Amino acid sequence: MTNLVGASRFSTLDAEPSLELETGLGLTPLGPIDHPQFFSGLVTRPDVTAAGILTVADVSTTTYLDLSALAATRDPVVTASGDRIRFESFSGCNGVYAVYDLLADGIASGEIAFGTTNVDVNQPLRTALAALPRHELMHLAVGPDALRMSTLAETHEERKVELPERWVRGFAEVPAVLAGMSVVAEATGPQAMTFLAGLPRGAPGPAVGVVAGPRGPRITAAGSPGSATLAGTARLTSLRRVMRHIRRLTVWAHESGASAWVAEVDGGRITLAMTPQPYRGFSGEGQLLTGLARASVVGAGAGAGAGSGSGAAFRVLEQLAWEPVIDPGLLAAETGLTAAEVSGAVSVLAASGKVGYDLSCGAYFHREVPFDSDAAERDHPRLRAARELVAAGSVERTADGVRVGGEGTQSHWVRFGSGDATCTCRWFIRYAGSRGPCSHILAARLYMAGLT
Structure with a gap:
């Protein structure tokens, strides 16, 4: 997958659930460049960079409800942003989002340009990356059509592939979840290694809470005050790939029960974010x-x-x-x-x-x-349904709140208090806002803003 703004051939949305992109003239902050190369150079820690790329690739091939079921997709999205190269993927179950940021101090030579592509990480490349020692020279090249990894002994080139449409839906939801998170716990490298090594490995693993302790993060009951929820301990197994390289681990939590784990390594960082339940994918979080x-x-x-x-x-x-x-x-x-x-x-x-x-x-x-x-x-059918409710005149503001829907039992009441809005519908009673607002709350907000 590659897309460049101002391409001479336009990117298209396929009828199949994937995106097909074509390259051409790319517009960058430095002006238009024909078929730009995003990066070509050496990395400072080949072993760490290899482990970071493999962590993202591991997530893309894993379905955490069943670790024996391999996902068909193993195609990280790679974005060059001028000062870093970002590798992203989703798990096969879409409930884990992985990022490896290769930062400027992880680059020994070469300049990072601008662009986004999507490449396969197949088994030969995975094997080569896994065997890469610390002092081996590693040359990395990323362009609109391929990713190439070279050592003194061998070269592996992976071509661009299509981007699964469900990943785009996941990309849509992740920012809203991450932006609402706060730090719960931090750990040094040795503390992080002890914590990760002690987690149960079975799929999907128990749901636990994680709180700050005097010697790093510690396990507590899921839902404990001030804790981050790790719903399925197996969903952190991919961090074991970089466990020995971690310098600092930061644990983040969202009020919905989603969590994120940021591991700082030499020249970069790895982030794993996960939904509140192993069976929930980011594409449906709302x-x-x-x-x-x-x-x-x-x-x-x-x-x-x-x-x-x-x-x-x-x-x-x-x-x-x-x-x-x-x-x-x-x-x-x-x-x-x-x-x-x-x-x-x-x-x-x-x-x-x-x-x-x-x-x-x-x-x-x-x-x-x-x-x-x-x-x-x-x-987002809930947003579409909300617009239809407003357009049909099915929203009314009263002294008791906002009535949405038909008459009697067909209507629902939305009330706005000092906190978030509440609704009497089954959706809200079941999820209490943890999966986004219901269509009635959305309709009430649109109506009160004077939209039709």
């Missing part, structure tokens, strides 16, 4: 819905005139150039949009997978995949 509804409220969607670039999302998109850190204030100044419009536009772009979130930087970043302006509606 945390993006609030941002998309807010985008509708402030008019930050693609809009009716999006095809001509008049929508706020298109105006923001025009300013993105593989930034590793997106500055909302700078975007507002460059586009003339308000802060709320920029925030909403970022949510719309995230719905197409064009924007990710970096926990360690606390900021959004740009990756280049095709922008599908209909993705927000097509992939």
Whole structure:
């Protein structure tokens, strides 16, 4: 998978559940470049870089409900952002998101350019990476059509492949989850090794809580106050690949029960983020819905005139150039949009997978995949249902709250308190907002904002 803004041949969405991308003239922050090379150079720690790439590849081949079931996809998305190279993947069950950031101090020679591609990591390359010693020279080259790894003895080249559409849906949800996380515990390298080595290995493994302890993270009961939920201990097994290289481990938690684990290594870091339950995939979490509804409220969607670039999302998109850190204030100044419009536009772009979130930087970043302006509606039926409820006149504000739906038992009540909104529908009673707002809460928000 490769996509370059301004390509002479346009990226397309296949009828099959995958994305097909074609290369051509690429627009970078430095100007247009024909078939640009994203990176070509040596890395400072070949063994660490190899372990980082393999960690991301391991996740993409694993289904954590059944470790014996290998996923068909093992194709990390690779993004060069000028100061780092980012490898990303999802597990076969879509419940674990993996990232390896190869940072500038992990590069011994060569300049990092700009671009996004998707390549296969097949068994011969995996075998070569796994056997790479610390002092072996490793040359890495990433371009729009392939990834190439070379040592003095051998060269492996992997060609670009198509990007699974479910990964795009996962990319859409992950930023909203990560942006709402906070740090729960930290560990030194030796503490992290002890913690990871002691986790149960069976699939998917027990659900446990993790809290800060005097000697690093410690296990407690799942759901304990102040803990991060590790729902399925087997979902951290891929970090054992880099266990001996970890210098620091940071544990993050989201109120929904999602968690993230950031391992700092020489010249980079590895992040594993996971859903609240092993059987839940990121593509169905629904945390993006609030941002998309807010985008509708402030008019930050693609809009009716999006095809001509008049929508706020298109105006923001025009300013993105593989930034590793997106500055909302700078975007507002460059586009003339308000802060709320920029925030909403970022949510719309995230719905197409064009924007990710970096926990360690606390900021959004740009990756280049095709922008599908209909993705927000097509992939989020609750938002579509909410618009239909408002358009049908099925929302009414009363002294008791907002009534959504028909008469009597067919209606539901939405109430806005000091915290999040609540609803009387079965969806909300079952999930209590942990999988995003229900269609009735979304309809109430749209109605109260005066949208029809």
